[in-house]
Amino acid sequence: xxxxxxxxxxxxxxxxxxxxxAGAIDTVAEVLAAAGxxxxxxxxxxxxxxxxxxxxxxxxxxxxxxxxxVPAGDADAWxxxxxxxxxxxxxxxxxxxxxxxxxxxxxxxxxxxxxTETPPAGSVVLAITGDEEGPSVxxxxxxxxxxxxxxxxxxxxxxxxxxxxxxxxEMIKIGRRGSLTARIxxxxxxxxxxxxxxxxxxxxxxxxxxxxxxxxxxxxxxxxFDPSTLALTAIDTGNPASNVIPAACRATVxxxxxxxxxxxxxxxxxxxxxxxxxxxxxxxxxxxxxVSGESFxxxxxxxxxxxxxAxxxxxxVTPxxxxxxxxxxARFIRDHCPVVEFGLVxxxxxxxxxxxxxxxxxxxxxxxxxxxSDFFA
Ligand SMILES: [Zn+2]
Numbered sequence: 233x234x235x236x237x238x239x240x241x242x243x244x245x246x247x248x249x250x251x252x253x254a255g256a257i258d259t260v261a262e263v264l265a266a267a268g269x270x271x272x273x274x275x276x277x278x279x280x281x282x283x284x285x286x287x288x289x290x291x292x293x294x295x296x297x298x299x300x301x302v303p304a305g306d307a308d309a310w311x312x313x314x315x316x317x318x319x320x321x322x323x324x325x326x327x328x329x330x331x332x333x334x335x336x337x338x339x340x341x342x343x344x345x346x347x348t349e350t351p352p353a354g355s356v357v358l359a360i361t362g363d364e365e366g367p368s369v370x371x372x373x374x375x376x377x378x379x380x381x382x383x384x385x386x387x388x389x390x391x392x393x394x395x396x397x398x399x400x401x402e403m404i405k406i407g408r409r410g411s412l413t414a415r416i417x418x419x420x421x422x423x424x425x426x427x428x429x430x431x432x433x434x435x436x437x438x439x440x441x442x443x444x445x446x447x448x449x450x451x452x453x454x455x456x457f458d459p460s461t462l463a464l465t466a467i468d469t470g471n472p473a474s475n476v477i478p479a480a481c482r483a484t485v486x487x488x489x490x491x492x493x494x495x496x497x498x499x500x501x502x503x504x505x506x507x508x509x510x511x512x513x514x515x516x517x518x519x520x521x522x523v524s525g526e527s528f529x530x531x532x533x534x535x536x537x538x539x540x541x542a543x544x545x546x547x548x549v550t551p552x553x554x555x556x557x558x559x560x561x562a563r564f565i566r567d568h569c570p571v572v573e574f575g576l577v578x579x580x581x582x583x584x585x586x587x588x589x590x591x592x593x594x595x596x597x598x599x600x601x602x603x604x605s606d607f608f609a
Contacts, residue, residue: 239337241317244326250366277370287355298364331581335392342600394578401547407529437515457490
C-alpha cells in the first residue's frame, strides 16, 4: 500500500514550479501503474499531464489535482528547505504541502488501497496536471480534450484542492466565482505641471474612473454566492518626475463575480463606465479584458451529499457547501460532469513556510477512501 505522507514528501522533493514537472507526474504514475492503473501521459505544450484509470466499465469516479506549485520565493525566508519535504513537530513542510501535493498523494493512496482491497464494479480515474498554478491552458483542459478524443467519460469528479479555511472537514466547494481582469490605459497629452491647461491629464481621468468602479456595488450576493468583488490592483504612470504630467496612465482591475453576472455583461459595464469618463474628460481609454473563468455551481445533490456524509463520518465535522475563494480547475470539469472540491486546510498555501499536519494527510486519505466506497456501494 502507499503511505500518503511518504508520497507527499517525495512529491515535495520534485521542484515542480509551473511549468516544470521535475519528475512529479512520473512519481505518481509509477505507484499507480504498480497497482494496475493504466497510465497515459496527455502532455501538451511542454506540460506534463497524467490520465490514470483502473477498470474498464462504468460508473467512473474521477479525482483531479495538480502537481505543479507556485515559486518558493526567497528560500532563506523559509524555516525548512521548501523542497526538502522535512517533518518537524508533526508538520510536513514544503512548497505544495497543502496546495496540493498532499491532496494528490492522498487520493492516489486512497484509490490504490480501495481498488486493491475492494475491487469495485466500475472505474476509478485520476486526472493530474502540471499546469494549474500557471496559464492553465495545457493542463486539465488538455486532459479533458484528450478524454473527449479517446471517448473517456467521468460520471462524477472530486477536485482535491485545499478547501477548509481553519478546521479540517468544515468546507466543501460546490462552485466558484468567475474571474476577469481588465487592463486599462488612459491616453492624454504630456505637459508641464505648472501649465496643466496645456496638457491633458490621464492620471486624474484614471483616478475618476477607478474611483467610480471601486465605489460601485456589483450586487448583494445571490442564493449560492457571496457578493461579487472588484479590486483595483494597480495604477501606474511610470513617471519619476514631479513637474511633468505624463502622457499615459495604466490601471488593472480584477473582478470576482457570482452568477448574477457573466464576463460579457461585466465587460460591457466596464466599457460603458470608461466611455462616460472619456466623454467628461476628453481622455481616451483603451481596455484589454482577460476572462479566467465564468462562475459556476454544481447545485447541492447526490454528489455533494455523498461527499458531505463521508467528510462528517471521518472528521466528525459537518461541512458547509461553499462557493468562496479563487478559481480552480473545477471550472473546466464542470462542463464534463458534476464536480465538487474537498481537501485540506489551506491556511498556508502560497506562503513562506507552507506546511500541513501529517495526521491531516492521513485523515484526508480516509475521507477519499470512504467517498469511493460510498460511490460504488
Ligand atoms: Zn491548488
